[in-house]
Amino acid sequence: MTVGPVVIIGAGHAGFQLAMSLRQHGFSERIALLNDEGHLPYQRPPLSKAYLKGTSGPDSLMFRPEKFYSDQKIDLIAGRAVSIDRAARKVLLASGAFLDYGHLVLATGARNRLLDIPNANLDSVRYLRTLDESQSLRDYIAPGQRVIVIGAGFIGLEFAATARAKGAEVDVIELAPRVMARAVTAEISEYFQSRHAAAGIRIHLGVQVTSIESDGSNVTGASLSDGRHIKADLIVVGVGVLPNVELAAEAGLPVAAGIVVDEHLLTADPNISAVGDCALYASPRFGGSLRLESVQNATDHARCVAARLTGDAKPYDGLPWFWSDQGPDKLQMVGLTTGYDRVVMRGDRAQGAFSAFCYKSGQLVGIESVNRAGDHMFGRRLLAANGSITPEQAADTGFDLKSALT
């Protein structure tokens, strides 16, 4: 099978993994990995955790040192793609240069959803997705500083916990009636709400920021939809992301809530795939289309495409899993818990070690674990094999989970 040169647009988790996996599978043609961030390709999760806290340095973020790319003959090209000429199989870079491809992979990820209210463009209104953003926040947070976090999703809460641990005064503003409402069960939300409150973080639910107040150049506070005002020196916005679909759309490829790909992660063009946060993929495992934002999704997508390009095509069948570190607590999730109709608890919430087993029509569909890594690892093995256990077994800590794995 001759593929020709592979061009990968985006050197995040998906793009990097794809380049590495191609070489691991023995791919011997040119690999061009386009990187628009001004750093060696790096991992994002520590940006709201250890790196933000200051307990790890920039070198620990990099996937591999520079030498890896030359050793592996991966052309790491600094620059940004601005258009795709599908007929000529060329990518145009902002520099004016062209890259020829036999196969093109869009690994363009996602970008922060921006706040659209007055004063949102002030310098002390910040976001957290890139190394540069994390670096500037890390330098900025100081004891006694007043921070408003808009959005109680994973990144907002991870940031809030780290800022609080560094001595900042933190208010979290969330429109939904509970934290992480779109992603986790009410039991897990309640636990994290109480843990963050105990750490001194003030969480305001069911309200939104209607305006940001300033002294002309710096943030001084924010007004909430219930009429209250909160003073602040810094606002950090974590209200979700938008997939980077524009290159694909402008090249005439179908896009919806992401770049549309089939179960092989191929776009409507047989010479173009899309992977990671930007890809809306057809999932035989779950039925329908999914766009997920996780390291597991990005790296497993990349491995699937690398296998296909080296002659081992299989539909993508990855099992979603995810983690979030918030203060001293580790949340781990496996499966897809949307549409569950029953939740069974295992373990001891008072001890801070428990799991929520989620069922849909009697079938286990996902497990959310707090400080119970064993339950999470069990779930990864069981659900990957499409297995289940009864709700009674899940609730009974005397039941040996391993006995359900054959």
Ligand SMILES: Cc1cc2nc3c(=O)[nH]c(=O)nc-3n(C[C@H](O)[C@H](O)[C@H](O)COP(=O)(O)OP(=O)(O)OC[C@H]3O[C@@H](n4cnc5c(N)ncnc54)[C@H](O)[C@@H]3O)c2cc1C
């Ligand atoms: C602060 C933070 C914490 C996180 N924590 C976790 C966690 O604990 N667990 C977890 O599973 N996930 C976590 N995530 C999510 C995870 O990092 C993402 O799902 C993952 O990075 C997706 O990888 P990706 O390669 O698809 O996209 P990205 O990592 O977004 O990489 C895409 C790259 O493409 C580049 N790009 C875009 N357009 C172009 C262009 N036209 N030309 C050239 N380059 C382009 C972008 O600049 C970027 O470098 C976290 C994310 C953030 C921001």
